[in-house]
Amino acid sequence: MNISQHLKFLLLLAVAAVISGCIPSEFYLKVDMSSANTDLKIAAILPLSGKNRTEAEQMAEGMKMAEYEINANSVTGKGQLQLKIFDSKGTADGALEAVETAAKWGAAGIIAGYNTEEVSDIIPHAVRHRMPVVIPLATSNEHTEVSPFVFRNSYTDRQQSEVLANYLFHWRQVKTLGILLDESSDTVYQNNIARDTAQVFRDIGGSVTATLLTKAAPDEKDIITILKTDPEAIMLTCGGRAAGELIRRLRKAGFTGVICGPDNWDTDELLIPLQNMKLGECLYTAFFNAESTTAEFRKFKNSFRKRFFHTPGACETQSYDALKFMVVGFYRAKTLIDFDRNWQTIKQHQGAAARYTMLPKGDIDRTIYINTIGVRRNGKQLEAFSRFSHQLQHSRLKTYQRDYYK
Numbered sequence: 001m002n003i004s005q006h007l008k009f010l011l012l013l014a015v016a017a018v019i020s021g022c023i024p025s026e027f028y029l030k031v032d033m034s035s036a037n038t039d040l041k042i043a044a045i046l047p048l049s050g051k052n053r054t055e056a057e058q059m060a061e062g063m064k065m066a067e068y069e070i071n072a073n074s075v076t077g078k079g080q081l082q083l084k085i086f087d088s089k090g091t092a093d094g095a096l097e098a099v100e101t102a103a104k105w106g107a108a109g110i111i112a113g114y115n116t117e118e119v120s121d122i123i124p125h126a127v128r129h130r131m132p133v134v135i136p137l138a139t140s141n142e143h144t145e146v147s148p149f150v151f152r153n154s155y156t157d158r159q160q161s162e163v164l165a166n167y168l169f170h171w172r173q174v175k176t177l178g179i180l181l182d183e184s185s186d187t188v189y190q191n192n193i194a195r196d197t198a199q200v201f202r203d204i205g206g207s208v209t210a211t212l213l214t215k216a217a218p219d220e221k222d223i224i225t226i227l228k229t230d231p232e233a234i235m236l237t238c239g240g241r242a243a244g245e246l247i248r249r250l251r252k253a254g255f256t257g258v259i260c261g262p263d264n265w266d267t268d269e270l271l272i273p274l275q276n277m278k279l280g281e282c283l284y285t286a287f288f289n290a291e292s293t294t295a296e297f298r299k300f301k302n303s304f305r306k307r308f309f310h311t312p313g314a315c316e317t318q319s320y321d322a323l324k325f326m327v328v329g330f331y332r333a334k335t336l337i338d339f340d341r342n343w344q345t346i347k348q349h350q351g352a353a354a355r356y357t358m359l360p361k362g363d364i365d366r367t368i369y370i371n372t373i374g375v376r377r378n379g380k381q382l383e384a385f386s387r388f389s390h391q392l393q394h395s396r397l398k399t400y401q402r403d404y405y406k
């Protein structure tokens with residue numbers, strides 16, 4: 001039985017359980033939270049000593065903020081939230097060891113991070129222990145298809161590709177797109193983004209001039225090859241400093257069209273190579289809006305800065321929301337069916353990062369943001385900086401299109 005068939009079988013079991021009132025043992029949670037006085041233990045499994053340790057530390061701070069607020073606002077006599085962070089080391093063996101240690105500690109559920117590969121290493125072991133998993137940042141389409149125990153407050157690769165492709169085609173009037181696909185790292189993530197964006201862009205009427213496989217630092221012939229296809233926009237799937245270097249090289253080579261990327265652009269490292277130059281139009285998808293004026297984000301940001309002495313970014317904000325949502329899921333929950341029912345009560349909820357509606361089978365509708373890279377004067381220097389541009393609720397893409405063309 002493959003993963004898809006297994007998932008369908010489990011879902012059928014769940015439906016049968018609801019109808020008959022008989023819950024199979026596979027759906028009982030590792031920790032019974034049906035008593036109001038039971039402490040809720042949540043494990044965050046993060047790569048504290050892996051290559052993404054900086055992001056892991058940021059995620060940990062966001063969850064610590066949520067833990068503090070939840071416990072500060074709890075009613076006397078009720079169980080407390082206990083958050084404990086375990087190091088996955090960013091490896092498959094480390095993930096296994098961290099999950100087993102968390103299970104022995106008595107964890108009821110797991111917040112999994114940071115990237116696609118790390119989360120993929122965590123999920124099978126957590127599911128084996130019947131611990132619900134919430135994914136704050138990894139965007140793989142497949143994660144929630146693995147098991148009904150997996151939930152997310154992150155959007156998927158497909159969803160951010162749909163927003164990016166539609167924004168380029170309908171709002172920026174881009175009709176031809178070239179894609180530079182870096183296969184040197186995070187291959188699952190980058191392959192998903194490249195494939196999904198190309199497919200969506202074609203489906204809505206655009207043309208993909210080329211999808212070129214390259215490394216984060218392509219040689220000159222790769223750049224010449226993509227430019228010869230004459231795209232109006234070029235998408236880069238690599239992120240961080242590598243994407244910044246490639247933007248610089250494309251501009252120096254004479255490309256004047258839109259340069260775009262997915263949410264792995266949302267890092268200060270991207271801006272390092274982009275100083276002292278005119279950038280043209282560069283844009284990318286993002287998890288949150290640092291300039292948001294919602295009451296939820298303002299409250300979170302102000303409290304976070306007082307506690308941690310810096311401004312929260314995407315990792316902190318997404319992880320803060322994730323832990324709060326997991327607590328909702330565990331409210332009086334004894335079985336996965338209880339957890340899922342609670343999870344789906346989160347509808348049109350304005351969190352710190354986005355407006356969320358949780359859907360069946362672990363799917364989600366939420367806000368996805370478009371950021372651009374601006375340039376401002378800093379003395380005699382030109383300084384590149386990221387700025388918010390648009391926000392789109394994924395479920396309303398077609399409505400936005402209609403409104404735009406009115």
